[in-house]
Amino acid sequence: xxxxxxxxxxxxxxxxxxxxxxxxxxxxxxxxxxxxxxxxxxxxxxxxxxxxxxxxxxxxxxxxxxxxxxxxxxxxxxxxxxxxxxxxxxxxxxxxxxxxxxxxxxxxxxxxxxxxxxxxxxxxxxxxxxxxxxxxxxxxxxxxxxxxxxxxxxxxx
Amino acid sequence: xxxxxxxxxxxxxxxxxxxxxxxxxxxxxxxxxxxxxxxxxxxxxxxxxxxxxxxxxxxxxxxxxxxxxxxxxxxxxxxxxxxxxxxxxxxxxxxxxxxxxxxxxxxxxxxxxxxxxxxxxxxxxxxxxxxxxxxxxxxxxxxxxxxxxxxxxxxxx
DNA sequence: CAAATAATGATGTATATGCATCATTATGAC
DNA sequence: GTCATAATGATGCATATACATCATTATTTG
Numbered sequence: 413x414x415x416x417x418x419x420x421x422x423x424x425x426x427x428x429x430x431x432x433x434x435x436x437x438x439x440x441x442x443x444x445x446x447x448x449x450x451x452x453x454x455x456x457x458x459x460x461x462x463x464x465x466x467x468x469x470x471x472x473x474x475x476x477x478x479x480x481x482x483x484x485x486x487x488x489x490x491x492x493x494x495x496x497x498x499x500x501x502x503x504x505x506x507x508x509x510x511x512x513x514x515x516x517x518x519x520x521x522x523x524x525x526x527x528x529x530x531x532x533x534x535x536x537x538x539x540x541x542x543x544x545x546x547x548x549x550x551x552x553x554x555x556x557x558x559x560x561x562x563x564x565x566x567x568x569x
Numbered sequence: 570x571x572x573x574x575x576x577x578x579x580x581x582x583x584x585x586x587x588x589x590x591x592x593x594x595x596x597x598x599x600x601x602x603x604x605x606x607x608x609x610x611x612x613x614x615x616x617x618x619x620x621x622x623x624x625x626x627x628x629x630x631x632x633x634x635x636x637x638x639x640x641x642x643x644x645x646x647x648x649x650x651x652x653x654x655x656x657x658x659x660x661x662x663x664x665x666x667x668x669x670x671x672x673x674x675x676x677x678x679x680x681x682x683x684x685x686x687x688x689x690x691x692x693x694x695x696x697x698x699x700x701x702x703x704x705x706x707x708x709x710x711x712x713x714x715x716x717x718x719x720x721x722x723x724x725x726x
Numbered sequence: 727c728a729a730a731t732a733a734t735g736a737t738g739t740a741t742a743t744g745c746a747t748c749a750t751t752a753t754g755a756c
Numbered sequence: 757g758t759c760a761t762a763a764t765g766a767t768g769c770a771t772a773t774a775c776a777t778c779a780t781t782a783t784t785t786g
Contacts, residue, residue, distance in 0.1 A: 427691030432627035433643070436694070437701045437714060438609035439624040444717040445602035446773070447645045447724040452595040453774075462741065467596040470589035481764080486590070488604045493743045495765070500741075517752095517764065534584030537593070544594045547723045552716060553594060559705075559713035560601040566704045567604040599742095607744070614745095619771065638734080650773045652735070657771075674734065674782095733782065742773070752763070 437563070448544075455540035459533035465501055466537060469522065469530040472507055477521040480509070488568040501526075594720070605701075612697035616690035622658055623694060626679060626687040629664055634678040637666070645725040658683075 432439065452463040461469070471486045472478065478486075484494050498520065501507050506526035510519050522530070545553045589596065609620040618626070628643045629635065635643075641651050655677065658664045663683035667676050679687070702710045 425692060425695070426688060427695055429627040429630035429687070432624070432694065433631060435714060436624065436627070436698060437705075437710060438605050438620045438697070439627070440714045440717040440721075441598065441602045441605050442621065442624070442772095443645045444721045444724075445598045446647075447721045448595050448598050450647070450774070451724045457775095463595045464599065464742065467589070467593065467599070470586040470593070470596070473586035474590060488600045489742095490603075490607070490744050491764080492745080492766080496744095497742065530586070531583060535582060537589065538582070538584055540595075541593060544720075544724075548594075548716075548720060552719065555712065556716035556720065557592060557594060557597045559709060559716060560597040562709070563701075563705060563713065564597075564601045564604045567601075567608045567701075603743070610744075621772065646772095647774050648734080649736080649775080653774095654772065727786105729784100729786080731782100731784070733780100735778100735780080737777085737779105739775090740773100743771080745769085747767085748765100750763100750765080752761100754759100754761075756757100756759085 441560075441563075451544075452537075452540050455543075456533055456536050459529060459536055461529060461533050464497065465506065466530070466533055468497065468501065469506060469526055469533075472520050472522040473527060473530050477519050479517045480520055481517055483520055485568075488564050598717075598720075608701075609694075609697050612700075613690055613693050616686060616693055618686055618690050621654065622663065623687070623690055625654065625658065626663060626683055626690075629677050629679040630684060630687050634676050636674045637677055638674055640677055642725075645721050 449463050452466075456463060456466055459466075468483070468487065471483060480494065480498075481491075484491055487494065489497070498507060498509060502509055505523055506529055508521045508523050510521060548556065606620050609623075613620060613623055616623075625640070625644065628640060637651065637655075638648075641648055644651065646654070655664060655666060659666055662680055663686055665678045665680050667678060705713065
């Protein structure tokens, strides 16, 4: 018998929706990011900082002061998104954005209030992170963070 | 000589900002999510779908139709956030939200247009995913996705 | 069945995130 | 020094994400 061409069936290169849910790196990381962010946001809430703001403060606190483009690299964040995110933090006095002396790019500096907020949030973060390590196991959380770091490096830009 | 109490030095339980950048699960997953999302969004752009919309279509396509709360669970997304996200997709004709017959919750259904959009985006997604697997290596990407899945399960709710 | 409790949907508010774009400024090439 | 190129900052637009809250509707208990 002759084989009928099945124009209505999926082409051989069609994508199985279930496979996307199971193996898509983007879907997986976004889903985890939502769940984890909710947990950390709740843990940090008493400090008045969001998880994103806490991370930014950590980066700026680590170096005291840095050019905005450098911070962009550290956070793997879009240029304009970072500027937007820094706005409310500047308004709230957590950071200061000072025009680069001479001809350099603007510097982001942590303010005393920002440092104070970071220090106050520290124990809250530590508790959340410890809880995460306990849930995942130290081996698994280490492996996970290492994998995320590699992925960030490979995909940023 | 007597040891002076150093009230101005950091308390023993203070948090090192550099440590936060290196080990914080939340910071790590958010940063990776940004970088990876940018890449997948760019890859899917020709289809008119965002990475988030593609993931939602995959979930709905996998089951044809499902109650909104079930979809919320699949995506590990906040209840109200999901409703908001579905709005433009409904407006664009990608999904239909039909009131549950009788007394059940609303069902999300994929429309023919939605299925068409998903199929068209399929090859774009496959290319992005293959590229990701190539960059990370099949072993590492598998391990990473597995870890993200576990974390999602542990933190969701 | 009625009351208490839980689930759901809708909105207001706020941060988060990125693309496209425009204007300005810095940097390099010549 | 001038011109081309690149980097930076600012905006408009759009999606993404979540909390708090209110109203409505199920569900469960008594």
